[in-house]
Amino acid sequence: MNFEPGEEQQLLAASVARLFEDHAAQLPVDPAAQWRDYRDIGLLGLPFAEASGGLGGGAEEVMLVMEAFGRALGRAPYPSSVLLAGRLLEAVGARDLLAGLIAGDRRPVLCLYEPGRRYRWDDPATAAERADDGWLLSGAKCAVLDAGPDSVLICPATTADGLGLFAVPPGTAGVTVDLLPTPDGRRAANVRFDAVALPADAGIGDPATNRTLLAAAIDGAIAATCAEMLGAMEKLLEITVDYLGTRRQFGVAIGSFQALQHRAADMLMAIEQARSMTIHAVAMLGAAGEERGAAVAAAKALVNRAARFVGQQAIQLHGGMGLTSEYPAGAYFQRLTVLENLFGDTDHHLDTVERAGGLKAA
Amino acid sequence: MNFEPGEEQQLLAASVARLFEDHAAQLPVDPAAQWRDYRDIGLLGLPFAEASGGLGGGAEEVMLVMEAFGRALGRAPYPSSVLLAGRLLEAVGARDLLAGLIAGDRRPVLCLYEPGRRYRWDDPATAAERADDGWLLSGAKCAVLDAGPDSVLICPATTADGLGLFAVPPGTAGVTVDLLPTPDGRRAANVRFDAVALPADAGIGDPATNRTLLAAAIDGAIAATCAEMLGAMEKLLEITVDYLGTRRQFGVAIGSFQALQHRAADMLMAIEQARSMTIHAVAMLGAAGEERGAAVAAAKALVNRAARFVGQQAIQLHGGMGLTSEYPAGAYFQRLTVLENLFGDTDHHLDTVERAGGLKAA
Amino acid sequence: MDLSFTEDERHFREAVRWTLVERVPRRIRDAVREEKPLPREWTVEAQRILNREGYAVPHWPLQWGGRDWSAVKRAILAEEIDRAGVPKPLPFNVALVGPVIAAFGSDEQKRRFLPPIANLDMWFCQGFSEPGAGSDLASLRMEAVREGDHYRVSGQKIWTTYAHKADWIFCLVRTGKGGRKHEGISFLLIDLATPGIEVRPIRTIDGYHHLNEVFFEDVRVPAENLVGEEGKGWDYARYLLGQERSSMGNVGFSRRRLDRAREIAGPLLDDPAWRRRLTWAEIELKALEITQMRVVANERPPSAGPDPKTSILKVKGGELLQVAAELQLDALGPEALTAGVPEGAGETLFQGLDARSAIVSAYFSSRKFSIFGGANEIQRNILAKAVLGLGKTA
């Protein structure tokens, strides 16, 4: 074991941190230009194998990038398009779509959830039937982060042969994308597919293996989300400690009150434990299905709990200031609230751990 | 609503408080003499109707007595013999046994639990069969608080007609009473009945109604236990606050540290909420079965949680001193731990509340 | 000792419940239940109905609309109002400035202000907090200099709820210098239409506009708007804080939120973990309901200042509202992701705001319950010092 990033990893971390901070300071935001920056610095290809046209970065590199992304409250569709949809495309061998993504030309997003089914994704009511020499896709998906008019929608659907995956290009007839604001000021969509006619090659992957590959892609994205939350929590604690040292009441810095000091110490401990579990999730990404799933779910559960605690207490320690939209603490709290929900809330992940029979000891 | 005790109630509370404190100071303890004091002050007849030879005290009076009992860490078998077994005897119309109890001559205790079945009491493996003109009773009971060689054992047992209740006098052949220490330094027993021959009139009550009456008696005893825990918690907080004001570290009373002040405030809040729920349980004792059961279970759950928190934090705030057997805090912690377990732990009672569909709002 | 509600109290509760449903339009109650932002005129409409029924100011002197009801009955009333989704009588009016005027105002002030305050013909907001004087109220700096028949007022208030809807503001201002921080503070009523006042919105993370900063620059306030004596403002503020606590625990509000959590839970009601959290919340709420009754039944003269045990109601009541908001949020599942509050929502009632957005917004907004009105940390200080007697020597 060795927790220190190597030299190249340090360089990567520093350069993405700089980029994300620059982007965060940009006003007005130019999403297209930012996405080109992502491409130019190599982020779009980072997690993919060299054979897939990527840079062959590992889960550790992704962790470093996502920590920086979380610290800077990044808004680009990087986790949704590259780390989730992209990794899935690579796994199922959808080379053209993947190449388009790495080149910055296509933006795939995965339509995972359906209304009223909470976090269940592996048995979709959305279905695809063979029709003529293509497919007819029907169903409703919800809560698709970063979906937009230009997105390639990757849609899991039940087929006669198993779990199908369908790539639906922007502007396909019969597709309704209902864009809504997320609680942290980004955009997510509910999507309806009304008997959408797709060509035969819209079906990607293999219904016999899609479920397994999709589960792996989701676990990878969950680990990345843990890293993003970690970065956001660490930055939020820094902001809070700074405030405690600056703000004065009853004639002293409020950071001199023991009750507030102990709260900050509890936040620190929660974050350190969250970092450890994130490390564990990342280290286990290569393990076999259920063991990997339990480790990742355990990590998300613990990081979720930490995020709720750290987010709420950061607001509390800021007093009224934490509630205002102008002050940054609130935006971190909102982001953490969204990420806590992403890919399953705390109870959902604990259920997963328990179904797997608990965590395996070393 | 009116939460102030009336004049008579205040007198009762004051006189039992005095008695219990006298008893607590007595060394060596003379249990027989103490029990006579209970009789002489009227405590043995307190909760029973005048028609049953009692004093007609209500649940409020019992609450006042048990608070005082809890404050003084009373050791007499009052809750087990009078408030649980006695109330059951009254309910099933076992007048002779009840008269003996009120007179101080007999000490009944209820054998409620069986090994390996946790808190389930209503479907005992212990069974009684008709034999000649009497009964044969067989089975094992555990965790009978205050059982001793002189106890009349009241034993629920499955019979052909339903739930039977059997009164087993001291010294009956085939009965083994295994006396063990409780975690708070009292005595409890595991009891074995090996084909114990009992006369026909050993069966008390009516198998058709015993279960209902037993449930009511247990609920009454649970409410009394809540009051006992409340008294113990309040006294323990007083002891702790006293210590915080006296003990000095780093040149000041440790009660001046904000983190410790806030802990004490949290203990206070937990206790005040526990008092409110105890009041609720007492007020609902007259309600119908399931509504009463849910209210009482809810009270015990909340009081249990408060007791664990208050007990543990009292020890924490005392530092090493709290861990010693000489200092009183530890004895309160031990007592609260035992009472928390008595009649069901927190999860058990929450299950009961949920099975009843939750708490009914006013 | 009578640990249950009396027959009379139960009847009173039923009558109140019936009246509220009968008299207050459903559209208002539904909007409150769904925690949507209410148009000003609906709030006013509701309070006028309550006032007509004698429900707006029952704790005031009889002469000014009060009712001779016990504290327990007043607590029942407050609980039922909240629970029914009826907007509670504006606290700034009926629980804060009204009682101060009734106790310390001149006869002229009483006649002029009390009836419109009760009827919400005149909407007051509270000008206590200042930048740099939040929980440490006594260090406030807004200045009022006496000049003949008026005061010249300059300074700033912050966190002023509904200043943008209000007609008047009651302020603590500094009229004297030197001495201890608590001295030289006065209690002044200021018409927000007076020149020199600017109200600036503070946008909050729940997406709405409740809070404001209020700036005063050489504002001329008639001296007759001073309540009581100059320099006694701190005492009046203490009196005010000792006022009506019947709904301090927000019992009815939490009940409403938990009921709604049950409604929207669907299959989650069978999820043991979520269900258990709901069960705990319902038990805590039942306990709080009784703690609230115990505190209000223990009536004290208002001059004794607030009963320190009201701090328990404040902390526990706020925590329950927060827990209830979390239960609702978690019930949304992934669909919370599309439940942000759209830009500009709240200006008109239903603009783009679906029920899920209101739930997310309520979760964010509920953090305020442990911050405003004396942060929980301050409440714990009070409990430790005033109830437990700790730390007095340190």
Added chain:
Amino acid sequence: MDLSFTEDERHFREAVRWTLVERVPRRIRDAVREEKPLPREWTVEAQRILNREGYAVPHWPLQWGGRDWSAVKRAILAEEIDRAGVPKPLPFNVALVGPVIAAFGSDEQKRRFLPPIANLDMWFCQGFSEPGAGSDLASLRMEAVREGDHYRVSGQKIWTTYAHKADWIFCLVRTGKGGRKHEGISFLLIDLATPGIEVRPIRTIDGYHHLNEVFFEDVRVPAENLVGEEGKGWDYARYLLGQERSSMGNVGFSRRRLDRAREIAGPLLDDPAWRRRLTWAEIELKALEITQMRVVANERPPSAGPDPKTSILKVKGGELLQVAAELQLDALGPEALTAGVPEGAGETLFQGLDARSAIVSAYFSSRKFSIFGGANEIQRNILAKAVLGLGKTA
């Protein structure tokens, strides 16, 4: 960056695990797993076995029995020892006094003390705490007055674990007056067989005898038993606290308790609430295991004093042991009622002590984990100040 254990580390773990089971008698491991009080000779027996295997003092200088193992490996070793139910090498010997003698003792002291300390031929206890100086260690008062070739020592120590089993005690004593509280403190080794020493038991709520008061009245201690320089005792104590933290988190101990909770749970494993608490504990433990590795991997010179982040290990590790004890207690159900510890238990191993009594006893005793060795409140002070930099100006 290598976030997993290396092949080499995994093999090391397996080898250690195998060796422990193979070499340490089962009767000892079973008694530890059931948390029964161990006879002195069993503790000694176990440590001699460990010492033979090179497991007792791997962090010591090579010359005195240390091994050239990485901090990660040492942490693995500590975890496996605890997990296997092998009594850990006596911390007072191997983690506290040993390293201080190795660093600051004379050559003569090293030769005389280090080998028997490693082999537990000489059992040390720690004389730091005094009545009135618990967490506030620097206000200690036990006095050592130099008189020719010896010190005359008078005073009292308290909370002295295993003083009744020990041969020697290492003490902080006051050799100088005036100046700051930290000055004038010296580090002295005292043979408990010296006349004038009395050890009195402190009975604790878990029913056993672990703790003692130790009284010193005009005890003559040879001057050669002074470690290092007179007046530098505070520095040595700081060094000592910065020593081996590989098992600070008690990861293996918690693992053992949680494993046992699972064993005794029976049908409770299907109870969603109890099961969920166990799941949380197992997740927290996994996190702590890695946090522990992160802290130990971040090797610092002992002279830098303790890494303030070890406070996290202390707090979280203690809390987990407490949670695990609660899970076991709650698994007993009503049968906990008959599981008190009989009077006089513990003097001999199995006297009247069944496994359930040991569980109840462990619950009571576990409260110590948040009290001794720097109470959790002190640890949070350290984290706030030394890691977060809060409150330095106050």
